[in-house]
Amino acid sequence: MKKAYYGNFGGQFLPESAMFALNELENAFFKFSQQKKFKNELKRLLKSYVGRPTPLYFAKNLSRIYGHEIYLKREDLNHTGAHKINNAIAQALLAKKMGKKKIIAETGAGQHGLATATAAALLGLECEIYMGAIDVQRQALNVYKMELLGARVNAVENGLKTLKEATTAAIQTWVNDIERLFYVVGSVVGPYPYPMMVAHFQSVIGAECKIALKKLNKKPDYILAAVGGGSNAAGIFNAFIKDESVKLIGIEAGGLGIATPYHAATLSKGKTGIIHGMKTKVLQDDLGNILPVHSISAGLDYPGVGPMHAHLFESKRVRYEAISDDECMKALKLLCKKEGIIPAIESAHALAFLEKLCPTLKKKSVIVVNLSGRGDKDIQTIREYKKGTIYG
Numbered sequence: 001m002k003k004a005y006y007g008n009f010g011g012q013f014l015p016e017s018a019m020f021a022l023n024e025l026e027n028a029f030f031k032f033s034q035q036k037k038f039k040n041e042l043k044r045l046l047k048s049y050v051g052r053p054t055p056l057y058f059a060k061n062l063s064r065i066y067g068h069e070i071y072l073k074r075e076d077l078n079h080t081g082a083h084k085i086n087n088a089i090a091q092a093l094l095a096k097k098m099g100k101k102k103i104i105a106e107t108g109a110g111q112h113g114l115a116t117a118t119a120a121a122l123l124g125l126e127c128e129i130y131m132g133a134i135d136v137q138r139q140a141l142n143v144y145k146m147e148l149l150g151a152r153v154n155a156v157e158n159g160l161k162t163l164k165e166a167t168t169a170a171i172q173t174w175v176n177d178i179e180r181l182f183y184v185v186g187s188v189v190g191p192y193p194y195p196m197m198v199a200h201f202q203s204v205i206g207a208e209c210k211i212a213l214k215k216l217n218k219k220p221d222y223i224l225a226a227v228g229g230g231s232n233a234a235g236i237f238n239a240f241i242k243d244e245s246v247k248l249i250g251i252e253a254g255g256l257g258i259a260t261p262y263h264a265a266t267l268s269k270g271k272t273g274i275i276h277g278m279k280t281k282v283l284q285d286d287l288g289n290i291l292p293v294h295s296i297s298a299g300l301d302y303p304g305v306g307p308m309h310a311h312l313f314e315s316k317r318v319r320y321e322a323i324s325d326d327e328c329m330k331a332l333k334l335l336c337k338k339e340g341i342i343p344a345i346e347s348a349h350a351l352a353f354l355e356k357l358c359p360t361l362k363k364k365s366v367i368v369v370n371l372s373g374r375g376d377k378d379i380q381t382i383r384e385y386k387k388g389t390i391y392g
């Protein structure tokens, strides 16, 4: 099997004109990511700029409620508020080493756009962000932040005007100006080498988590992470994947329920297909048209998923479950009230699975939840929840 594949999934499904750039990127990644100078520079930025290592926090109150030992990996404490910066800053650094002057990126809720704009400002790169026109309206604050950081935000007016269309527009722009641009992909998606590269840059989450648990003399029984494209999950799973005694669970967006058309549960309900340069599980109709997706969480609202997750799903190494908007919002409020932490709505999907998992466990277990981001960006959505405006 080619290294570009995870089992039956992955590959490079882009026009011939993009192959040169993908090869160039693959070579640059292997060259620089193994260089001591690059590694030290990245390590320094992750420490002094991003704020790593992030704590592994023992959630005492949550543990008491659920009757198990629950730890939170605090990616919400990163600069810009989520795990996305780990990858954005690493790719921007790689772009700089490759001599590129300009980076572009897609964004849905705006978190990856914000992280990329931040990295561009830091490293002195020009930056342009592609964002669906509806998301531009919904996430006005993030748009303003990106502009404040010096990036240009392009509103994409095609189709449903959300993340899928923004990604398509970013790919097109890149393919048309491939020598000059570096495309910073925001999750473990897209054509090879992106899924492998993003997983590598996010693996710092799991590596830190493993060290922190070891210091506490603990072995995890379960690790939970929300899955949109799958990068925070890939990041924390990576350190534990070889140890079959650690059970890994990815949580998808169940929206209004996976029996309805209003969800983004790609692995629960998708079929094998091609999207954004990769072969993976895709939410599609019988003709292969990509279906509209729906979730209260803009960061999970994507009809595809990283190819490694499609493979981990098929090989059954990782279990994938869907959590509905209502279940997620209940868990979000519980964390606010009991631990004093406002999580991102994406992360609250992973938290919500505790409610289902814990009562089924026979022995007292150690459970780690990857708290991928903080809820500041979601305050308006949380306020409007149940007022009938979020699905308008």
Ligand SMILES: *Cc1c(COP(=O)(O)O)cnc(C)c1O
Binding pocket: 082, 083, 084, 111, 112, 186, 187, 188, 226, 227, 228, 229, 230, 231, 232, 233, 299, 300, 344, 346, 347, 372, 373, 374
């Ligand atoms: C973007 C985002 C996600 C989903 O993306 P993955 O690539 O699946 O990690 C999850 N949580 C937060 C806070 C995000 O910003």
